[in-house]
Amino acid sequence: MDKVLLNMVVNGKPVSLEIKPYTRLLDVLRYDLGLTGTKEGCGIGECGACTVIVDGQTVNTCLTLAASMEGRHITTIEGLMENGKMHPIQEAFIKHNAVQCGFCTPGLIMSAKALLDANPEPSREEIKLAISGNLCRCTGYEQIIDAIRDVAGQPNKREIF
Ligand code: FES
Ligand code: FES
Missing domain, CATH: 3.10.20.30 (Beta-grasp domain)
Incomplete structure (x- = not known):
């Protein structure tokens, strides 16, 4: 063809x-x-x-x-890197141990970035919805939500996903 x-x-x-x-x-x-x-x-x-x-x-x-x-x-x-520096979402994923095997991580970070670009102060429910299409078999999601909330400047309060 x-x-x-x-x-x-x-x-x-x-x-x-x-x-x-x-x-x-x-x-x-x-x-x-x-x-x-x-x-x-x-x-x-x-x-x-x-x-x-x-x-x-x-x-x-x-x-x-x-x-x-x-x-x-x-x-x-x-x-996402700028001037050799990681994006704040990438740094937050490391800080909160939101990466284990890492296979899901690029996709999750892109979903988080699209969310935060459109809505810099998302609720926990909005974060869950935004990453609902990204499966992670390792972390249990709590650290991922903590990382995204951290970038949004929100205090973290652990809840069942
Ligand atoms: S590889 Fe595209 S959704 Fe799984
Ligand atoms: S860190 Fe392994 S699938 Fe998410």
């Missing part, structure tokens, strides 16, 4: 490449652009490991055709 030209902006940089029309965004990011921070867990839209931000909204890249990204602005986990 003929290839199509895709123009998009990834982590602030314009990108142009030829792709097969049925290529997933996940594969373009990982294999064409080498942005392997975005993970593939399930490949069927269930786990959230492949989450990135497209024009302010979280997207499961395993379910997204790359060809549909023409002209869109995409942010991956690699785009």
Whole structure:
């Protein structure tokens, strides 16, 4: 099948490449652009490991055709560092031990970033809703919620997830 030209902006940089029309965004990011921070867990839209931000909204890249990204602005986990410094959400995940095996972590951080960009002072319920599409088999979620609340400047009070 003929290839199509895709123009998009990834982590602030314009990108142009030829792709097969049925290529997933996940594969373009990982294999064409080498942005392997975005993970593939399930490949069927269930786990959230492949989450990135497209024009302010979280997207499961395993379910997204790359060809549909023409002209869109995409942010991956690699785009969060500034001047060699980790993003505050990344620092908070470390501070609160919200990372164990780490496979879910990039997707969770992208969901947290999209939430905090849109709503800098989310309630605990809003945080739970925002990360409800990101599965973590290790942490039990409490440390993740604590980390996001910390970035939002909120005191942490442990509750059952
Ligand atoms: S790999 Fe995309 S949702 Fe699991
Ligand atoms: S830290 Fe292992 S799946 Fe979340």
